[in-house]
Amino acid sequence: xxxxxxxxxxxxxxxxxxxxxxxxxxxxxxxxxxxxxxxxxxxxxxxxxxxxxxxxxxxxxxxxxxxxxxxxxxxxxxxxxxxxxxxxxxxxxxxxxxxxxxxxxxxxxxxxxxxxxxxxxxxxxxxxxxxxxxxxxxxxxxxxxxxxxxxxxxxxxxxxxxxxxxxxxxxxxxxxxxxxxxxxxxxxxxxxxxxxxxxxxxxxxxxxxxxxxxxxxxxxxxxxxxxxxxxxxxxxxxxxxxxxxxxxxxxxxxxxxxxxxxxxxxxxxxxx
Amino acid sequence: xxxxxxxxxxxxxxxxxxxxxxxxxxxxxxxxxxxxxxxxxxxxxxxxxxxxxxxxxxxxxxxxxxxxxxxxxxxxxxxxxxxxxxxxxxxxxxxxxxxxxxxxxxxxxxxxxxxxxxxxxxxxxxxxxxxxxxxxxxxxxxxxxxxxxxxxxxxxxxxxxxxxxxxxxxxxxxxxxxxxxxxxxxxxxxxxxxxxxxxxxxxxxxxxxxxxxxxxxxxxxxxxxxxxxxxxxxxxxxxxxxxxxxxxxxxxxxxxxxxxxxxxxxxxxxxxxxxxxxxxxxxxxxxxxxxxx
Numbered sequence: 001x002x003x004x005x006x007x008x009x010x011x012x013x014x015x016x017x018x019x020x021x022x023x024x025x026x027x028x029x030x031x032x033x034x035x036x037x038x039x040x041x042x043x044x045x046x047x048x049x050x051x052x053x054x055x056x057x058x059x060x061x062x063x064x065x066x067x068x069x070x071x072x073x074x075x076x077x078x079x080x081x082x083x084x085x086x087x088x089x090x091x092x093x094x095x096x097x098x099x100x101x102x103x104x105x106x107x108x109x110x111x112x113x114x115x116x117x118x119x120x121x122x123x124x125x126x127x128x129x130x131x132x133x134x135x136x137x138x139x140x141x142x143x144x145x146x147x148x149x150x151x152x153x154x155x156x157x158x159x160x161x162x163x164x165x166x167x168x169x170x171x172x173x174x175x176x177x178x179x180x181x182x183x184x185x186x187x188x189x190x191x192x193x194x195x196x197x198x199x200x201x202x203x204x205x206x207x208x209x210x211x212x213x214x215x216x217x218x219x220x221x222x223x224x225x226x227x228x229x230x231x232x233x234x235x236x237x238x239x240x241x242x243x244x245x246x247x248x249x250x251x252x253x254x255x256x257x258x259x260x261x262x263x264x265x266x267x268x269x270x271x272x
Numbered sequence: 273x274x275x276x277x278x279x280x281x282x283x284x285x286x287x288x289x290x291x292x293x294x295x296x297x298x299x300x301x302x303x304x305x306x307x308x309x310x311x312x313x314x315x316x317x318x319x320x321x322x323x324x325x326x327x328x329x330x331x332x333x334x335x336x337x338x339x340x341x342x343x344x345x346x347x348x349x350x351x352x353x354x355x356x357x358x359x360x361x362x363x364x365x366x367x368x369x370x371x372x373x374x375x376x377x378x379x380x381x382x383x384x385x386x387x388x389x390x391x392x393x394x395x396x397x398x399x400x401x402x403x404x405x406x407x408x409x410x411x412x413x414x415x416x417x418x419x420x421x422x423x424x425x426x427x428x429x430x431x432x433x434x435x436x437x438x439x440x441x442x443x444x445x446x447x448x449x450x451x452x453x454x455x456x457x458x459x460x461x462x463x464x465x466x467x468x469x470x471x472x473x474x475x476x477x478x479x480x481x482x483x484x485x486x487x488x489x490x491x492x493x494x495x496x497x498x499x500x501x502x503x504x505x506x507x508x509x510x511x512x513x514x515x516x517x518x519x520x521x522x523x524x525x526x527x528x529x530x531x532x533x534x535x536x537x538x539x540x541x542x543x544x545x546x547x548x549x550x551x552x553x554x555x556x557x558x559x560x561x562x563x564x565x
Contacts, residue, residue, distance in 0.1 A: 058463060060459065060462055060463060062459075063453055063458070064392065088465075089465040089466075089467065090465060091465070092463055092464060092465035093463065093464030093465040093466075094465060097463070098460075100456060100460055100463075102456055105456040105457060106456040106457050106459075106460040107457055108457045108461070108474070108478075109457075110478045110479070111474070119464075119474070123464065123465060124464075124465065168460070171464065172464075
């Protein structure tokens with residue numbers, strides 16, 4: 001693996017969701033790379049397979065469903081689809097971390113925020129007791145929670161939506177992952193808070209040199225956040241392009257349709 | 273507004289309406305308080321029974337079937353034993369069997385319900401079908417059959433009652449687990465590499481505690497009844513140690529001569545049952561079981 005070679009290289013990944021009644025092919029053979037420190041966006045409408053792709057990399061299946069994966073997911077020279085569940089558990093959180101869509105429900109409501117960060121530290125770094133607590137306060141500070149030493153013993157319901165998402169990001173980055181997968185991290189938040197969370201993700205990515213896989217259906221979110229965008233439709237990547245190109249000259253019809261769906265303040269061509 | 277505004281102050285709503293409400297406890301809080309006081313009385317009286325009891329509960333005397341007097345507040349039974357002392361000491365056996373049996377049923381129900389609900393699939397099917405078979409028998413009939421087969425000793429009685437109430441406990445545990453396991457924080461815990469066992473203990477179990485607490489209290493009420501009924505039928509702890517059901521059975525023949533010998537243990541049984549029912553209702557109100565979060 002070279003210094004700027006891909007940290008994650010996915011080849012011909014397929015994901016079939018098997019339920020009792022039917023089998024749905026949610027991801028139909030996609031191929032992409034994410035380089036070290038690179039931010040890549042995945043954009044597409046609901047049900048296009050972007051979240052399933054993210055979960056496939058983590059080998060997580062939605063509750064009550066079985067997901068059959070095919071192809072290969074090469075992460076730092078290891079095929080994640082081939083490693084044992086125990087090894088995979090050591091990779092989850094430690095090397096690849098994930099931030100979910102809904103901060104209101106992604107924290108355990110009966111455990112303090114601090115304890116949930118400390119759980120993660122204990123699991124992967126062996127830090128415990130006062131050392132873990134100190135680190136947890138540090139992490140809360142890094143994600144911009146004011147008075148972290150006081151807020152660490154708060155329960156999630158004492159946090160606002162934006163703060164909870166910050167806390168979840170603190171958990172995700174606590175073990176310095178190589179890759180952070182953010183699945184619609186701002187969808188459940190107010191617009192102003194969205195901007196703050198995106199700036200936070202951007203800053204953390206730069207500080208830590210981690211790669212970012214940003215999943216969204218909103219072009220406004222990927223603009224200014226990522227270098228490259230994969231447009232997904234119907235379980236396939238229909239277009240991959242640099243962020244500038246995609247806004248300037250979208251080549252695929254579906255990308256153009258998606259871009260046209262973004263409401264604008266003024267029409268293009270109105271200016272000379 | 274989210275981040276800056278909510279730094280350290282508690283929500284404003286705390287000051288007026290809910291403070292006023294706090295002075296007068298809600299109906300549920302009254303019930304819970306009453307239940308706890310009754311439970312404390314029950315536990316204290318039976319735990320301290322050997323110290324409080326005015327007579328040796330097994331000591332006979334020639335004054336049989338006496339009414340209430342200064343020496344024997346609740347009179348004496350057919351062979352001259354003090355009824356009050358026997359109720360106090362007998363409560364130890366009855367309540368010991370009840371609590372231990374329900375504790376075992378709870379433990380088994382927790383394990384079976386959590387495994388069944390969380391793992392799902394064929395494991396769930398297998399566990400629930402086996403429990404359905406047990407569940408299909410009327411509680412009392414099954415209890416009589418098992419005790420009759422094993423013999424009426426205290427350990428057998430406990431085992432029997434634990435078996436009889438395990439299916440109901442398992443179901444109470446399993447039902448909320450089915451929905452809690454789909455919650456986002458469970459998936460989030462999985463995404464940080466937490467083991468399934470730890471997820472169940474830390475992220476699933478705490479969410480299902482309230483209905484379990486209420487169900488346990490109700491089961492205690494039912495179990496008191498089952499234990500005393502079995503004892504009444506002669507399937508309880510063997511004599512000479514007193515127990516409420518057995519006392520009732522012995523006194524039944526002399527009901528006209530000495531009504532107090534029947535009324536005493538009967539009141540004790542009703543009081544104990546009522547304690548757990550009131551406790552269950554109070555807990556249900558206070559823990560908000562049944563309404564969605």
